Amino acid sequence: MTDGTTGPTLSVVIATLQEPCSVIENFEGLRRQVSAVNGQLVVVSSTAARTPPPSDIRIHQVVG
16 A cells, blocks of 8 residues: 555545445455555545455544
């Protein structure tokens, strides 16, 4: 994802009302593209993740 010193070159944010891990499989092509440029894929959801996300994806839960 990142080298830990300079941060990601690109951040792609996907907002959803669904369970975060359930939408990740729909974005495999985008996930590969973001990874290729040392970017990060972030899923923002009002629903908590039921399963642990893949290590290259960040999940942010927004309550409310």
